Amino acid sequence: MTTIDTRYDGQLRCHAVHGPSGSELDTDAPTDNQGRGERFSPTDLVATALSTCILTVLGITAERQGWHLEGATARVEKTMTRSGVRRIDLLEVWIQLPADLSAEQRQQLIRAGETCPVKESLEGAVPMRLHWS
DSSP: OOOEEEEEEETTEEEEEETTTOOEEEEEOOGGGTSOOOSOOHHHHHHHHHHHHHHHHHHHHHHHHTOOOTTOEEEEEEEEOSSSSOOEEEEEEEEEOOTTOOHHHHHHHHHHHTTOHHHHHHTTTSOEEEEEO
């Protein structure tokens, strides 16, 4: 179990502290929802969680196999609903793997990345598209 303590600081901003490490982060509401958009929004963190989870799982897989994954990237685009209940409408992720991987290595990494815990947790609740290259 991990504990994260969060405090509301006013003006639609929050401050969170990761219990195990003491790492801190601040959030701000986005400009399209009454905020200043000067920091990650809570839904930005969901999108960030997806892309970083994919890369982390890829890293775990690569390290187990003795492969180098440095330089792999993920770009995530978050689209919010335009009407009705405000929620994430789509998370689309473009994952770029290092060019020197074999076809077999790429397939193994793709299979691993498709099962990251964040993707598995969001599955069925938030539409997601992953693009691998």
